[in-house]
Amino acid sequence: MKVGIPRALLHYYYYPFFKTLFDELNIETIVSNPTTKEIMNKGIEHSVAEICVPMKVFSGHVAELVDEVDYIFIPRMISISKYEYFCPKFMGLPDMIRYTIPGVKEKIVSPKIDVADENIAKAKYYGEFKKKLGVKEKELQKALKIAYGKWNDFRNYSKEGHTLVEALDGFDQNHYEVSNTKNDEIITIGLLGYVYNIYDEYVSMNIIEKLKDLKIRVVTFEMLDEHALTKSLTDLKKVPFWTFSNKLLGAGYCFYEDENIDGIVHITAFGCGPDSMIGKILELDSDQYKKPFMTIRVDEHSGENHLQTRIEAFADMIKRKKINLGGGTVNENNISLYGNTACI
Amino acid sequence: MKITFPYMGTPLVYKKLVEMLGHEPITPNKPTQRIIEQGVKNSPEFACFPMKVIMGSYIDALERGAEVILSSGGNGPCRAGFYGQMHEKILNSLGYNPKFIILDSIHRDFKGFIKNFKMITQNVSLCQLYSIFKFLHKMSSDLDQLEMQLQTKRAYEINRVECNKVWEKIQSIFDKTYIKKDLIKAKEKCQILIDDINIRKIPENEKIRIGIVGEIYAVMESSINMKMEELLGSFGCEVRRAHYLSHWIEDNVVPKIFSKSKDGEICKKGQKYIEVAIGGHAQQTIGHIVDYKEQGFDGIVHLMPFACLPELVSQSIIPKMSNEIGIPVLTIALDEQMGVANNTTRIEAFIDIIRNSKEKKYRAS
Numbered sequence: 001m002k003v004g005i006p007r008a009l010l011h012y013y014y015y016p017f018f019k020t021l022f023d024e025l026n027i028e029t030i031v032s033n034p035t036t037k038e039i040m041n042k043g044i045e046h047s048v049a050e051i052c053v054p055m056k057v058f059s060g061h062v063a064e065l066v067d068e069v070d071y072i073f074i075p076r077m078i079s080i081s082k083y084e085y086f087c088p089k090f091m092g093l094p095d096m097i098r099y100t101i102p103g104v105k106e107k108i109v110s111p112k113i114d115v116a117d118e119n120i121a122k123a124k125y126y127g128e129f130k131k132k133l134g135v136k137e138k139e140l141q142k143a144l145k146i147a148y149g150k151w152n153d154f155r156n157y158s159k160e161g162h163t164l165v166e167a168l169d170g171f172d173q174n175h176y177e178v179s180n181t182k183n184d185e186i187i188t189i190g191l192l193g194y195v196y197n198i199y200d201e202y203v204s205m206n207i208i209e210k211l212k213d214l215k216i217r218v219v220t221f222e223m224l225d226e227h228a229l230t231k232s233l234t235d236l237k238k239v240p241f242w243t244f245s246n247k248l249l250g251a252g253y254c255f256y257e258d259e260n261i262d263g264i265v266h267i268t269a270f271g272c273g274p275d276s277m278i279g280k281i282l283e284l285d286s287d288q289y290k291k292p293f294m295t296i297r298v299d300e301h302s303g304e305n306h307l308q309t310r311i312e313a314f315a316d317m318i319k320r321k322k323i324n325l326g327g328g329t330v331n332e333n334n335i336s337l338y339g340n341t342a343c344i
Numbered sequence: 345m346k347i348t349f350p351y352m353g354t355p356l357v358y359k360k361l362v363e364m365l366g367h368e369p370i371t372p373n374k375p376t377q378r379i380i381e382q383g384v385k386n387s388p389e390f391a392c393f394p395m396k397v398i399m400g401s402y403i404d405a406l407e408r409g410a411e412v413i414l415s416s417g418g419n420g421p422c423r424a425g426f427y428g429q430m431h432e433k434i435l436n437s438l439g440y441n442p443k444f445i446i447l448d449s450i451h452r453d454f455k456g457f458i459k460n461f462k463m464i465t466q467n468v469s470l471c472q473l474y475s476i477f478k479f480l481h482k483m484s485s486d487l488d489q490l491e492m493q494l495q496t497k498r499a500y501e502i503n504r505v506e507c508n509k510v511w512e513k514i515q516s517i518f519d520k521t522y523i524k525k526d527l528i529k530a531k532e533k534c535q536i537l538i539d540d541i542n543i544r545k546i547p548e549n550e551k552i553r554i555g556i557v558g559e560i561y562a563v564m565e566s567s568i569n570m571k572m573e574e575l576l577g578s579f580g581c582e583v584r585r586a587h588y589l590s591h592w593i594e595d596n597v598v599p600k601i602f603s604k605s606k607d608g609e610i611c612k613k614g615q616k617y618i619e620v621a622i623g624g625h626a627q628q629t630i631g632h633i634v635d636y637k638e639q640g641f642d643g644i645v646h647l648m649p650f651a652c653l654p655e656l657v658s659q660s661i662i663p664k665m666s667n668e669i670g671i672p673v674l675t676i677a678l679d680e681q682m683g684v685a686n687n688t689t690r691i692e693a694f695i696d697i698i699r700n701s702k703e704k705k706y707r708a709s
């Protein structure tokens with residue numbers, strides 16, 4: 001029995017958890033290959049035209065896997081914190097896939113995650129494992145516990161300031177490198193974006209590496225403490241409903257407040273509704289904080305050169321300001337990059 | 345207080361509510377091209393279309409002197425629940441500072457509902473409030489009943505636009521009622537108006553019934569949906585909508601034990617295809633398609649606003665699902681540039697296909 005895991009959406013955030021879970025249950029898994037143009041095209045072929053890029057990518061990965069495996073793992077993410085939900089497309093994802101990709105209908109295994117405290121390791125959500133994969137309750141509980149432990153190791157490592165790429169590496173090698181802080185970076189950028197956009201190298205055109213090559217330190221929301229993320233939202237009268245969008249919005253405010261962060265780059269996928277809201281909120285509040293903020297919109301036909309030019313220009317502008325001001329924070333911002341939302 | 349509210353279908357009932365609570369209503373204008381453009385200009389690009397249009401309506405009403413904006417929160421975990429905050433932030437940045445009063449569903453946030461409701465009900469006693477509510481509830485269901493008759497008759501009217509004219513008259517008659525007794529009289533009077541409409545006789549087997557499903561604003565507000573009901577009527581189709589104001593009141597305001605709400609039943613019909621409530625009305629959209637099929641309707645027009653998150657899910661599911669249960673569905677996406685001519689052609693073609701296959705089936709039997 002083989003279970004296929006699409007390398008898309010929250011894969012980048014939960015992989016250590018689910019991988020350990022299946023390993024402990026002695027179930028063979030196949031993870032789809034990193035996104036390629038072919039996968040993207042398959043996704044486009046099986047999706048409605050207006051849907052956001054990450055959903056198309058996901059469909060592509062499912063289409064890529066479906067013939068090779070007996071089951072496809074598509075968790076239904078409903079909620080992982082009180083009063084918050086996932087973007088509606090996540091909540092309806094298994095339904096959508098079932099009705100759009102040929103041959104997948106009977107193969108979907110879809111635990112329903114609906115918890116209030118980020119602890120996704122409760123056996124009651126994994127009923128389908130028992131029904132479809134013949135797993136026993138006891139085994140399941142044991143495996144979930146181990147998986148949760150591994151996932152926490154991975155998350156903790158990330159919170160020490162490592163990107164998910166580094167943390168996933170650590171997980172794969174079963175050894176997390178102790179960080180050796182080399183400090184040749186001149187500026188620090190807060191990079192806002194969903195894990196499935198930033199860490200999918202095809203979608204983001206590997207922006208993290210590009211920034212690092214420019215000697216820029218990158219901070220992302222996964223590196224911040226969850227409490228800090230929610231705390232920074234307490235000023236808003238009513239927070240939006242979507243968990244990961246809230247994490248980004250919270251991170252955005254943390255970045256605004258943190259004087260070590262010199263500028264913010266928001267990566268957003270074409271067609272993302274929630275991002276259009278949080279982007280607008282951050283934009284409206286940017287005047288108050290006077291920090292450069294750039295939005296980069298990625299779509300299914302992105303072009304690399306343009307991205308390179310834009311981040312170079314952005315970094316240059318920040319560097320120049322820093323030098324002019326003799327270091328420290330930028331406290332004056334007459335070249336506002338605000339609203340600079342060209343499509344690349 | 346000068347209070348305005350979003351425009352969705354006939355504004356009569358909201359207007360009455362504001363008036364009877366002792367405030368001055370600033371009735372929003374029906375969204376025009378200019379209002380829509382204003383809204384689009386001042387909203388994020390990928391905000392859903394209803395949010396943009398309502399943005400435009402607010403700006404228009406504020407320019408006409410509104411001080412307070414009264415609105416309902418959204419249905420389930422979707423953006424509408426966050427509309428108010430978003431609108432407020434943007435309006436503030438444009439230099440408007442209205443007071444926002446947002447009524448979330450009483451079933452979701454009882455305390456919040458009461459707290460906000462108190463702000464606008466200072467002038468009336470609890471007892472009065474109850475009777476105002478009962479009155480408006482009755483008014484909205486009367487209006488809906490009358491409108492449904494028009495939705496049927498419009499398909500066969502001999503003088504084009506007669507039904508529209510009657511509908512205008514009905515609204516102005518109801519506008520003048522304030523007590524139950526008048527309401528009953530008004531209804532009788534309106535019934536006569538409807539009965540007097542001249543219609544063609546069409547044999548039962550040639551009648552075509554279309555259900556309009558989708559996101560609530562797109563379904564209810566004719567200025568953004570190419571006047572879908574009239575359009576279908578002019579092609580000779582009887583029409584029903586998935587959303588009526590009186591149903592919304594049953595679903596969201598009337599205490600559950602007294603409510604005649606069908607929402608639960610409809611959602612259940614949708615569950616086979618969308619297992620959980622995903623926000624907005626996606627599950628209802630699918631549920632209504634199943635329901636209309638069971639009622640013997642001939643086809644469905646599915647309306648989704650541009651960038652509507654939940655309806656993208658239902659849109660993805662519909663092609664296969666409608667095939668499975670055997671009812672044709674035409675999905676139409678609405679935005680500020682809706683190609684009216686192009687869509688009209690699509691609808692006409694859609695109706696032609698339905699009519700032809702119905703005829704064939706009839707002849708075969």
Ligand code: SF4
Nearest residue numbers: 052087089272273274
């Ligand atoms: S949050 Fe945005 S990018 Fe993510 S699934 Fe929803 S619409 Fe798509």
Ligand code: SF4
Nearest residue numbers: 392422424624652653
């Ligand atoms: S259901 Fe659709 S139109 Fe309504 S708030 Fe949600 S995204 Fe917007």
